[in-house]
Amino acid sequence: MKAWISTTRGVPSASLQLKTDWPQPTAENLKQGDVLVKVTAAALNPLGYQMMKLLPNFIAKRPSVPECDFSGVIVDGNGSAFSVGEKVFGSVRPEDAIKFKQGSLAEYAFLPASTVCKQPENVTDIEAAGLFSVGLTALGLIETVNLKPGETVFINGGSSSVGAAAIQIAKAKGLRVVATASGRNEELVRSFGADEFIDYTKEPLAAYLVKNPPSVKYSAIIDAVGMNNQTLFFKSEAYLAPNGPYITTSAIPNTMAEFGTVISNMSNIFLRPGFLGGTKRKFTYFVVKPTPAHIEEFTNYVRQGTVKPFVDSVHNFEDVLKAYEVQMSGRARGKIVVKVDPTVV
Ligand SMILES: NC(=O)c1ccc[n+]([C@@H]2O[C@H](COP(=O)([O-])OP(=O)(O)OC[C@H]3O[C@@H](n4cnc5c(N)ncnc54)[C@H](OP(=O)(O)O)[C@@H]3O)[C@@H](O)[C@H]2O)c1
Incomplete structure (x- = not known):
């Protein structure tokens, strides 16, 4: 699959490489409770570039896919409450990112169903990508x-x-x-x-x-x-x-x-x-530790329009370095979203 890979400690322009042959997770990677997702859009977090700059390779287990937040569709619900084709948003947990070398700047990811939520119908994939964390x-x-x-x-x-x-x-x-x-x-x-x-x-x-x-x-x-x-x-x-x-x-x-x-x-x-x-x-x-009740409460806020999605800018997959420049400026007004599927809206 196509994926951005963090290859070494450093700023994104020194660390990141775009690959088109990164191993694609399949149903075989799934443990009980995991789902497989096709990522349509990913969103950056300040923690992404901060960890890229600070963590040595042996701790970050590079090479690996950076970033955590995404929106996408379920490819394999694996017996969970999610069905194939259902629109979701969620986040790859830091421990899974390190263990499985995966993140949201790639076409597919597998993760526990508890870190994925059904996408409210009043938001687009671009808007949903940055909502979870x-x-x-x-x-x-x-x-x-x-x-x-x-x-x-x-x-x-x-x-x-x-x-x-x-x-x-x-x-x-x-x-x-x-x-x-x-x-x-x-x-x-x-x-x-x-x-x-x-x-x-x-x-x-x-x-x-x-x-x-x-x-x-x-x-x-x-x-x-x-x-x-x-x-x-x-x-x-x-x-x-x-x-x-x-x-x-x-x-x-x-x-x-x-x-x-x-x-x-x-x-x-x-x-x-x-x-x-x-x-x-x-x-x-504060360290975020979401429970199903938190996920439900937050998703309801989005569904009711109480919390509105907040997007600064949208970038093509090949332009990830430009997206990181915006994030690193410290001046973003909302989430910086990257289209993983070029047709996503
Ligand atoms: N603990 C967790 O689980 C968790 C999860 C997500 C994020 N975070 C952390 O939360 C922090 C915010 O993340 P974020 O993604 O929300 O950041 P962000 O959207 O990238 O923040 C950019 C905004 O911060 C404002 N800003 C910068 N310096 C400021 C200052 N000194 N005083 C007031 N406003 C300032 C800027 O406004 P102006 O241009 O007007 O200055 C800009 O609009 C980060 O440290 C991130 O790592 C933690």
Whole structure:
């Protein structure tokens, strides 16, 4: 089959090769509970290029197919609830990606039926391709902060794919939302439902919030950017309620040079108690662990139009390097989708 293959650690332009003879999974690869999917569209995640740049070959088990999110059709339901030809979207789990050297930038993938969902009829394959990781992450973040209707959640990164979905889910649950982005994205972020917008480019965000604290401190802060610089957390006593959780989606260094910053932040967060000057707020890293109930709840949000698909750009399969450039710019407004089937819409 045709597939993009990550061959070595490095940036996508150094690591990726387009193959047309990569082994195609068949029914023989399926264990009980697995399904075989023909991928029609794949979506990139920041984690894809970050792992390409950081993980050595022996851990990533290269050569292997990168990326996880996709939409497609069931080719073999293997006794599951899915039938042949059914439209689905889903995500290859990181552990399966490494073990079986597979990902979504290829024509076929096999994966547990529990990581696949039926595609709602109101979205196209292009729109569905990027929904799984982002949607279930956003839902998990909102569930983890566990606020009551009327409480305020601060979402850093309201125009990130995760942030956009989190705003929409927070509003569906009756929360008040304050969200950040650069000024060019204000209208977009408000269109997702944000009640208040802060342009983080005008002034360093934590300093701005210390100077202009909310009249009632935020009940929770979600960092939907995944920042390596944790100043927003370190200063949070000024604007986050004492029991309010601070939860982040990631803190993966972009370069080897950033490793030092991340390690020093982590030791300050986890090893320095409040009485020695540590921040007296709870810090959590979020790792998505979707259950069937989460999948059902999120798919319903999409079906009802509560969470709308958010696509930045669509790229032909041969143009994957251009797609990665958009992802690596950090300025995407929505998912970056790659057509695996050239006829997909
Ligand atoms: N834990 C998980 O399971 C999981 C799953 C999916 C994603 N993630 C992580 O979640 C994070 C977001 O991923 P994503 O795919 O949603 O990202 P994305 O869509 O690629 O994010 C791009 C957006 O981030 C905004 N942004 C960049 N820097 C910002 C800053 N300092 N403050 C506010 N906004 C900023 C940009 O808006 P402007 O141009 O206006 O700055 C841009 O619109 C990543 O770290 C990713 O690895 C985690």
